[in-house]
Amino acid sequence: MTSDPSRASSSPRPRRPTLFGLIGSDLTEPPPPVEEAIVRDLCLRVEEGARYRLGRSLALRLVDAGSCNGCELELHALQNPFYDLERFGLRFVASPRHADVLLVSGTVTRNMREALERTYHAIPDPKWVVAVGDCAVTGGLFSESYACVGPARAVVPVDLTIPGCPPRPQALLAGLLALLESMGKARRA
Amino acid sequence: MPNSSPRGLPDASQDSDASPPGTRPSLPELLRRGDPAERHRPWPRATVDASLWLTASEVLAAGGSSLLALWGEPSGVQLSFHDAATGEAGVMSLSCPEGRFPSVGGRHPPALRLERAIHDLFGLTAEESPDSRPWLDHGAWEIRFPLGKASPSSGPTAYPFLPAQGEELHQVPVGPVHAGIIEPGHFRFTAAGETVVRLEERLGYVHRGVEGLLRGAEVEHAAQLAARISGDTTAAYSSAFAQAVEAAADVEAPPLAHWLRALCVEIERVANHLGDIGAICNDAAFARMHAFCAIFREKMLRAADGCFGHRLMMDQIVPGGIRTVPSGEALRRLRGISEEIAGSLPEILHVYETTPSLQDRVVGTGVLPRALASQYACGGVVGRASGRLFDARCHLAYPPYASLRFSVPVREEGDVDARISIRLREIEQSLGLIQQISDGLPEGPASRPLRQERVVPGEGVALVEGFRGDIFAWVRLDERARVERCHFRDPSWFQWPLLEAAIHGNIIADFPLCNKSFNCSYSGHDL
Ligand code: SF4
Numbered sequence: 111m112t113s114d115p116s117r118a119s120s121s122p123r124p125r126r127p128t129l130f131g132l133i134g135s136d137l138t139e140p141p142p143p144v145e146e147a148i149v150r151d152l153c154l155r156v157e158e159g160a161r162y163r164l165g166r167s168l169a170l171r172l173v174d175a176g177s178c179n180g181c182e183l184e185l186h187a188l189q190n191p192f193y194d195l196e197r198f199g200l201r202f203v204a205s206p207r208h209a210d211v212l213l214v215s216g217t218v219t220r221n222m223r224e225a226l227e228r229t230y231h232a233i234p235d236p237k238w239v240v241a242v243g244d245c246a247v248t249g250g251l252f253s254e255s256y257a258c259v260g261p262a263r264a265v266v267p268v269d270l271t272i273p274g275c276p277p278r279p280q281a282l283l284a285g286l287l288a289l290l291e292s293m294g295k296a297r298r299a
Numbered sequence: 300m301p302n303s304s305p306r307g308l309p310d311a312s313q314d315s316d317a318s319p320p321g322t323r324p325s326l327p328e329l330l331r332r333g334d335p336a337e338r339h340r341p342w343p344r345a346t347v348d349a350s351l352w353l354t355a356s357e358v359l360a361a362g363g364s365s366l367l368a369l370w371g372e373p374s375g376v377q378l379s380f381h382d383a384a385t386g387e388a389g390v391m392s393l394s395c396p397e398g399r400f401p402s403v404g405g406r407h408p409p410a411l412r413l414e415r416a417i418h419d420l421f422g423l424t425a426e427e428s429p430d431s432r433p434w435l436d437h438g439a440w441e442i443r444f445p446l447g448k449a450s451p452s453s454g455p456t457a458y459p460f461l462p463a464q465g466e467e468l469h470q471v472p473v474g475p476v477h478a479g480i481i482e483p484g485h486f487r488f489t490a491a492g493e494t495v496v497r498l499e500e501r502l503g504y505v506h507r508g509v510e511g512l513l514r515g516a517e518v519e520h521a522a523q524l525a526a527r528i529s530g531d532t533t534a535a536y537s538s539a540f541a542q543a544v545e546a547a548a549d550v551e552a553p554p555l556a557h558w559l560r561a562l563c564v565e566i567e568r569v570a571n572h573l574g575d576i577g578a579i580c581n582d583a584a585f586a587r588m589h590a591f592c593a594i595f596r597e598k599m600l601r602a603a604d605g606c607f608g609h610r611l612m613m614d615q616i617v618p619g620g621i622r623t624v625p626s627g628e629a630l631r632r633l634r635g636i637s638e639e640i641a642g643s644l645p646e647i648l649h650v651y652e653t654t655p656s657l658q659d660r661v662v663g664t665g666v667l668p669r670a671l672a673s674q675y676a677c678g679g680v681v682g683r684a685s686g687r688l689f690d691a692r693c694h695l696a697y698p699p700y701a702s703l704r705f706s707v708p709v710r711e712e713g714d715v716d717a718r719i720s721i722r723l724r725e726i727e728q729s730l731g732l733i734q735q736i737s738d739g740l741p742e743g744p745a746s747r748p749l750r751q752e753r754v755v756p757g758e759g760v761a762l763v764e765g766f767r768g769d770i771f772a773w774v775r776l777d778e779r780a781r782v783e784r785c786h787f788r789d790p791s792w793f794q795w796p797l798l799e800a801a802i803h804g805n806i807i808a809d810f811p812l813c814n815k816s817f818n819c820s821y822s823g824h825d826l
Pocket of ligand 1: 176177178179180181215216217242244245248250274275276277291526530
């Protein structure tokens with residue numbers, strides 16, 4: 111119950127001649143002085159919380175470096191209404207220049223090595239690399255071939271691996287969300 | 300100037316008309332004049348001499364029969380055909396002690412890229428080929444001719460794209476890395492203003508050397524490799540490999556295995572066609588259809604997961620049979636989803652046909668002429684949308700399809716619209732097949748183990764209708780039932796060149812639409 115007379119008068123209900131009316135409005139005392147340090151600390155925590163909850167976002171760029179296209183199918187599935195990747199602030203972008211994260215699928219073929227390197231270098235810092243699927247994580251069944259270099263880490267530095275052949279959409283989502291969380295933690299640390 | 304595009308075709312077919320029509324023997328007749336190979340199943344194989352080989356390429360160029368595959372061996376080349384008149388198929392071998400063979404591509408352009416690949420992998424030269432540029436070998440491998448007489452590579456060289464001359468022409472290079480979740484490949488557009496006057500593809504970026512890895516592999520390991528040639532069509536590839544191995548080993552998988560394989564392949568077809576229809580519409584900026592189809596696709600994959608424990612059903616189909624028999628409950632769920640999708644197809648069709656902005660983009664866009672589709676023996680949706688009625692499920696009637704009811708849709712227009720509507724009709728047919736299969740599963744074992752020791756070496760061949768078209772598989776097993784040699788030909792080999800023809804005269808902005816409506820495989824092609 112409020113004792114604020116303005117609130118009471120703006121109410122459509124008739125004013126009640128009760129105890130509250132008799133006491134009047136001089137009861138609320140001025141607030142005690144607040145320490146600047148506490149306010150600053152509180153602001154910081156609110157801002158961090160908001161950034162953590164609302165402001166996180168990563169732009170993803172995929173390079174198929176020698177995949178069978180199975181991993182691409184499941185990355186596609188992340189965008190369907192069941193998984194709806196974008197609600198987490200995760201978004202596939204067309205240009206590496208707009209990306210924060212490079213996803214690599216497939217055992218890196220010799221014919222794709224240069225394109226992968228160039229895409230990696232085109233992404234501005236800070237950037238992260240995620241190896242998607244067994245081929246990119248370990249080289250899969252193809253590492254020994256004359257036509258392949260090996261797993262993604264043989265060509266670019268890898269920050270996170272998501273194994274599976276192909277990884278299920280839930281596993282992909284879990285991996286990408288873990289990347290987001292770890293960034294939030296790193297920022298707060 | 301070398302020209303691998305279908306537009307080089309008219310001169311080639313004039314050459315081949317040199318001998319009077321009617322006197323030319325058919326390909327099966329030519330095959331019977333060769334030296335037959337023992338234990339090649341189910342079609343015959345024969346070794347022919349260079350003159351029979353040449354005649355065969357003339358017969359192919361004259362039309363009426365299809366080139367199914369053309370591939371290298373360390374000591375020679377092999378060609379597989381299907382004769383439309385008699386329905387017979389076969390394999391011709393030509394040994395190449397000098398490292399060269401008469402070019403088929405010089406007379407029959409669909410063979411050109413296959414011959415370039417043969418040269419890159421085996422070092423065998425197609426004599427008098429009008430296009431001797433490398434194809435899969437970009438100069439990045441450490442060796443040349445990895446499957447033949449290997450020698451150190453001399454490193455990358457600039458790739459000579461076909462020239463285009465004319466005023467105000469400009470080039471737009473695209474790829475190998477594309478904007479989106481797509482496989483890599485390079486497209487070189489030459490345009491006059493907005494209009495494409497030439498598209499030239501350069502592929503091979505995802506060449507993983509699968510055939511090299513298959514040499515000497517145990518059948519089980521080889522089956523895993525086959526399942527990963529093109530992930531979107533893993534069930535059909537596994538099925539083709541399993542059938543070829545069973546033919547080579549002269550064993551028959553049990554009936555239940557055949558039925559469940561067909562179940563996998565039809566689920567795969569429905570899931571991929573749904574994905575493609577949505578994606579094509581999305582490329583015409585109609586996102587609603589994309590979301591709608593993606594939901595059904597996801598439901599189908601979940602049903603597949605319930606049946607076989609893997610969303611794409613990878614590694615389920617193996618030589619000898621199938622690994623998992625779905626539970627009754629899982630099959631009921633699959634049936635339920637199939638009915639739900641079948642019930643929604645009329646609405647999908649209605650929305651598709653009554654959205655003017657969508658129709659405006661797809662009707663009359665990217666027309667593939669019927670003559671090219673039949674010349675290239677272009678399989679799948681792309682061929683059937685351009686009047687080529689071929690479906691390995693009917694024309695080769697491998698089990699269990701002879702016992703099932705379905706029809707094969709065909710359209711004449713050859714545009715993006717025709718390719719979408721063929722897909723819609725095929726979804727309908729495949730859903731019917733899924734119902735029939737799940738209702739009629741035969742009793743008995745799901746697999747029959749293959750002999751591992753003291754087997755008689757043999758060769759087997761199979762042609763399986765995947766969602767993209769007919770997949771060709773050929774295998775030779777050694778005396779310990781290991782894979783001595785194995786070759787796969789993805790349907791995309793005969794579709795990629797036609798995309799170059801279909802985009803001609805369209806605007807560059809319509810390329811994604813045309814490309815998606817073909818939906819060729821990069822990994823299956825590059826192998
Ligand atoms: S991990 Fe499996 S699905 Fe992914 S690219 Fe490799 S083989 Fe294909």
